[in-house]
Amino acid sequence: MRYFVELSYFGKAYHGWQNQPNSISVQEVLETNLSKVLRSDVEIVGAGRTDAGVHARQMYAHFDYNKPLDKALLKYKLNSMLPKDIGIAGIFEVRNDAHARFDAISRSYEYHVVQEKDVFSQDLVWLMRQQVDIEKMNEAAAILKTYTSFKSFSRSRTDVKTYNCRIDQAEWKKQDNKLVFHITADRFLRNMVRAIVGTLIDIGQNKYPVSRMHKIIESEDRGEAGASAPAHGLYLTRIVYPENIRLE
Numbered sequence: 001m002r003y004f005v006e007l008s009y010f011g012k013a014y015h016g017w018q019n020q021p022n023s024i025s026v027q028e029v030l031e032t033n034l035s036k037v038l039r040s041d042v043e044i045v046g047a048g049r050t051d052a053g054v055h056a057r058q059m060y061a062h063f064d065y066n067k068p069l070d071k072a073l074l075k076y077k078l079n080s081m082l083p084k085d086i087g088i089a090g091i092f093e094v095r096n097d098a099h100a101r102f103d104a105i106s107r108s109y110e111y112h113v114v115q116e117k118d119v120f121s122q123d124l125v126w127l128m129r130q131q132v133d134i135e136k137m138n139e140a141a142a143i144l145k146t147y148t149s150f151k152s153f154s155r156s157r158t159d160v161k162t163y164n165c166r167i168d169q170a171e172w173k174k175q176d177n178k179l180v181f182h183i184t185a186d187r188f189l190r191n192m193v194r195a196i197v198g199t200l201i202d203i204g205q206n207k208y209p210v211s212r213m214h215k216i217i218e219s220e221d222r223g224e225a226g227a228s229a230p231a232h233g234l235y236l237t238r239i240v241y242p243e244n245i246r247l248e
Contacts, residue, residue, distance in 0.1 A: 002064050002095065002096050003093055007059050007086060008089060011026070014085075016049060017056075019031075026050075026056075029082065029083065030061065031043065036081065037081070045099070051190070055234065058236065058237060058238050071090075093248055098241075105186065106168065109236055115128060134174070134179065134204065145167050145170060150163055150189060152217055152220055153189065153199070154189035154192055156222050165185045166185060169183060170184075191228055198227045201229065
């Protein structure tokens, strides 16, 4: 039987989602505690990777277990055992061939920027004091939706076979005292959102014209794009799956 786990986490203490040989990851902590509860070695597969320090409001992972589970009780036990920065929102049974990573239809991220110091949100937002032109940033962001290959925004050393992604949304919005970048795509490359945000901020600060976005994307050169925005301002916010993968 295959089960999906819906969870959230505050990423400051973790070296990203995926297991690392010498660093603590969200995946490792979840696997360890799930194996303890089920008294069996359990491996979990996540919907994707998040970088060190990145947060997730909604993440999914799947695992296999050969017995029916009391899912409400399992959720309760896991939340009792997990550290305070990882929380389980739900557990549900899915088709045996359902896959947390490959069956995802879309993924959405937000990036949060503030321009005045707030001591209570320092691990949750990027404090960037320079003024920016949000209209220019949105003009440049709209250009992203007209391309499909994003090698210029990918980490250089990566094992992906293709740099193609379909970006459905890319937009900055003002929310209270924040600037929030919303982006949705069918998939993302490693470091892609942070590299895009850094590039858009450069354009918003008038370091480059909006039209430079075309040159950056078409160059397929990471060196042409801006520096990556800090990890702690980034949130994985939503992952969408086909409705027919659930068995309940």
